[in-house]
Amino acid sequence: MxxxxxxxxxxxxxxxxxxxxxxxxxxxxxxxxxxxxxxxxxxxxxxxxxxxxxxxxxxxxxxxxxxxxxxxxxxxxxxxxxxxxxxxxxxxxxxxxxxxxxxxxxxxxxxxxxxxxxxxxxxxxxxxxxxxxxxxxxxxxxxxxxxxxxxxxxxxxxxxxxxxxxxxxxxxxxxxxxxxxxxxxxxxxxxxxxxxxxxxxxxxxxxxxxxxxxxxxxxxxxxIQRSPMTHVQRLAANLGCLSGSTETLLKCIKTADPVEVVTKDATSAANTSERKSSRSHKKPPNSxxxxxxxxxxxxxxxxxxxxxxxxxxxxxxxxPVVIGVNKDESASAVLSNLLPRLINATESDSTYAERVFLRKVLRASGIVNNTEVAKASIKFEYFKNYNMSEILELKDEFITLHSDFSVVAPVYRTAMYLSQRTPVYFYTFEYEGELSFSEYLLQPSEPREPRMHSSASHNHNNHKRERQVDAEISELDEAENSTSITNISTGDTEPLLDDRRHVIHGEELLYLFRFRNPSTRAVVDVEDDEGMIVRETMCTLWTNVAKYGQPTPVDVERNSLPLDEWKMFSTVAPYTYKITSKTTLLTAYRHRKMLFWTSFIPTIQSLELCS
CATH class of the missing domain: 3.40.50.1820 (Alpha/Beta hydrolase fold, catalytic domain)
Incomplete structure (x- = not known):
């Protein structure tokens, strides 16, 4: 009441x-x-x-x-x-x-x-x-x-x-x-x-x-936006603004109806009329x-x-900073949108996943030097000697790689930077509960047919090949971003899910808030006993930071919860707090993979290798 x-x-x-x-x-x-x-x-x-x-x-x-x-x-x-x-x-x-x-x-x-x-x-x-x-x-x-x-x-x-x-x-x-x-x-x-x-x-x-x-x-x-004028030009074109100076384009955008701006903002400017799907919305790039x-x-x-x-x-x-990740950050993006696109493209081009997806990883990670060595290193680290065209068999590997380059590695590097000068506490949220985003929010988008190129375009002209890969990576980005950042979609196709429970991007929010489902607007609440324990754990840890500047102060009553002490993270001692139905202090977080992204790849980038 x-x-x-x-x-x-x-x-x-x-x-x-x-x-x-x-x-x-x-x-x-x-x-x-x-x-x-x-x-x-x-x-x-x-x-x-x-x-x-x-x-x-x-x-x-x-x-x-x-x-x-x-x-x-x-x-x-x-x-x-x-x-x-x-x-x-x-x-x-x-x-x-x-x-x-x-x-x-x-x-x-x-x-x-x-x-x-x-x-x-x-x-x-x-x-x-x-x-x-x-x-x-x-x-x-x-x-x-x-x-x-x-x-x-x-x-x-x-x-x-x-x-x-x-x-x-x-x-x-x-x-x-x-x-x-x-x-x-x-x-x-x-x-x-x-x-x-x-x-x-x-x-x-x-x-x-x-x-x-x-x-x-x-x-x-x-x-952050790296090339904001690209977005200005795209939005201006979508609004029908005549080409001209930056000042002219901005004036056209600013005098447009804001509802129209939002509408055009959410529509891809590239090849919109060529889309076979009626779902023309997407996350605006780099807003x-x-x-x-x-x-x-x-x-x-x-x-x-x-x-x-x-x-x-x-x-x-x-x-003081608490910073961390979820176990399967990119599962929704990969299973809903990326893998259907890869499966579709691989039927016509068995090299597509390795040729295009790994190049996408390089670009998204800012890897510009020694790209062939870096690409081969990433392939071996995540796929070993498996054929990357076997998409379904390797879906967990795709999820892990996508999670690592897009979320986990940047978060971990941020923790490393911060920990050199201020108290940092690192966590991994891995609770596989009855209430799960991957159960009631994860739906796939419609797979889009790739615009395949004839074999004639695969010649020795590096410029043409580069432009082709650019176009294919853009199509892959479009498929991946075809809905929101959490990739909640309303497509009718079946999601590529297996029996494994995924702890996806945003899942921890279900244990901090009474969460309103963005699709139905109904409030979702934890009801099972174990889930309520996890909620109590999360709320205690998070509010302790607000109260005391640390998640498990030793001199404060911990509400009778079985909480391990959460030690500070450092580059020398990268303690990590694993949160499931109970809490566990780990001495490190996925040490090999984090070393790969924070040490090996930067080293490859810095070397002058023979071509």
């Missing part, structure tokens, strides 16, 4: 959420932290919102304008979306202010900087541990990240939204019983990229005291943050240097 409590000091009319077996939670939904980014404020940094009257905060705000990847495959949401939600125990609001303020956890959602909304994540179980939780919405897609890479349109509006939300927390959270001097930020996937970037941003100094980075990294291949190379008056510089360079040089805020 929900009631409207009267908390005059808060300044908002909230509601009480009650669930069986837990303490009542006071919720304040749809609280604005910045003015609506419309008209002259569109494509601009956020402007703080100043509250002048008591506000009804009993309903969630609309999602930020986006392409609905999960349900209607149409535009949904509103531009008036810069809102956040605050959750705290009702009992905390009844205390005298400043007597016993609780730590604050601020969550930033994922889904590739292009989709999702804050009401997906309901944190009542985290709040039970004596913390306040804030979930944040920020601008998405081109409305949040349009950038020309210069002073004409610096970009990073969505990241500046997140910074403004943290400033709101710093200024206002005390009224809700939260401690502005104990704020932990956490996020998953692109939300984890956001957290990683906030560690290196000069704008966030003093705004948080700890961080948790879940399955994402600022040095991952998808993290996200940029390094701001030029200073513009009135435009705060969120990111002033390459994230990896910043991490390597120690240019980041020195706060």
């Amino acid at each position: 929900n009631k409207k409590p009267d908390f005059p000091e808060v300044g908002y009319v909230g509601s009480i959420e009650t669930l069986p077996g837990i303490e009542p939670v006071a919720t304040f939904k749809g609280v604005p932290y910045a003015q609506p980014p419309i008209n002259d404020l569109r494509y601009q940094p956020p402007v703080p919102f100043e509250e002048t009257e008591v506000r009804n905060a009993t309903e969630f705000a609309e999602a930020c304008l986006q392409w609905d990847l999960f349900r209607n495959q149409n535009v949904t949401g509103s531009e008036d979306c810069l809102h956040l939600n605050v959750y705290v125990l009702r009992e905390v609001l009844s205390r005298p202010r400043d007597s016993s303020l609780v730590p604050v956890m601020v969550f930033f959602h994922g889904v590739g900087f292009v989709a999702c909304q804050s009401d997906t994540y309901n944190p009542e179980y985290l709040v039970q541990k004596g913390v306040a939780v804030v979930t944040v919405q920020y601008r998405l897609g081109s409305l949040g990240f349009l950038s020309s890479g210069d002073k004409l349109q610096p970009g990073n509006m969505g990241m500046l939204d997140q910074v403004e939300a943290l400033r709101w927390v710093k200024k206002n959270i005390r009224s809700f019983g939260g401690d502005p001097d104990r704020v932990m930020i956490f996020g998953e996937s692109s939300g984890a990229v956001s957290v990683n970037l906030m560690l290196v941003s000069p704008l966030t100094k003093g705004l948080f005291t700890a961080a948790i980075i879940q399955s994402g990294s600022a040095i991952a291949p998808y993290a 996200g943050p940029v390094v701001q190379l030029e200073t513009v008056e009135g435009w705060p510089v969120f990111l002033q240097e390459d994230p990896e360079a910043a991490l390597a040089e120690g240019h980041f805020h020195k706060v």
Whole structure:
């Protein structure tokens, strides 16, 4: 039962959420932290919102304008979306202010900087541990990240939204019983990229005291836009803008209807009319943050240097960090989209998987030197002497390789950088529970026929071959990204699943939040006994970081859970906390594979080898 409590000091009319077996939670939904980014404020940094009257905060705000990847495959949401939600125990609001303020956890959602909304994540179980939780919405897609890479349109509006939300927390959270001097930020996937970037941003100094980075990294291949003008040109072409100068293209985009911008943003510009599938939506390529190379008056510089360079040089805020991955990060991407594409292509070209997919791995990993040696090394490390055309027999190997190059290796390298200058705790989430993304969200996209080239094109002209591989890699990327970053699709074909349970990208969220299924909008909750133990473990560990700066403080009661001590990670002693139905401290995480990506491949890159 929900009631409207009267908390005059808060300044908002909230509601009480009650669930069986837990303490009542006071919720304040749809609280604005910045003015609506419309008209002259569109494509601009956020402007703080100043509250002048008591506000009804009993309903969630609309999602930020986006392409609905999960349900209607149409535009949904509103531009008036810069809102956040605050959750705290009702009992905390009844205390005298400043007597016993609780730590604050601020969550930033994922889904590739292009989709999702804050009401997906309901944190009542985290709040039970004596913390306040804030979930944040920020601008998405081109409305949040349009950038020309210069002073004409610096970009990073969505990241500046997140910074403004943290400033709101710093200024206002005390009224809700939260401690502005104990704020932990956490996020998953692109939300984890956001957290990683906030560690290196000069704008966030003093705004948080700890961080948790879940399955994402600022040095991952998808993290930041490397060629933002490519996206500007593609979007302008989709909108029917006449070719011209950068200024002309930007003016055309900015004067277009934002709904049309979102629609065209979500449609591939390349060969759209040639698609055999009616499913023309996809994740816009490289929509996200940029390094701001030029200073513009009135435009705060969120990111002033390459994230990896910043991490390597120690240019980041020195706060405790928990960082980690899930066991089968890429299982949904590989089983739903990539493998059907590979199987289809391999029927006509038995060399396709080795020739195209491994080249994709090289490019996505930034491997540009000694590519043939690197490709052969990757093939042997993951496939040994097996024929890569045997796709179904090697599906676990494809999942492992894709997981490693796209998520795991960048996350691990990030942990290595951070651990040299600040406390780091590394984890691997491996719980194979009854509630699973791979059970109720994983569906495949329709396999697309490859545009095969005749054998005449396979000649000794290196330029032609390179262009052919470029086209094939683009097609492979299209298949892989044909839905959201979690690759939840509505295709009718059967998924390529075996009897093995997969712990996929985002799975740990089911044990931190009452998670709203993005397809059905129904709230999913853990109900089995073992799953509830894992939820209790996750919520205890995560909130301990907010409270104490470490997940298993030895002098604090651990709620009678059988938790092993979680030791700090370092390059010399890479302790890893394995989370299943119980917790185990490992002395290292997949040592050979991590050594391959953090030592062997960089060494290959640095050598001058004979051609």
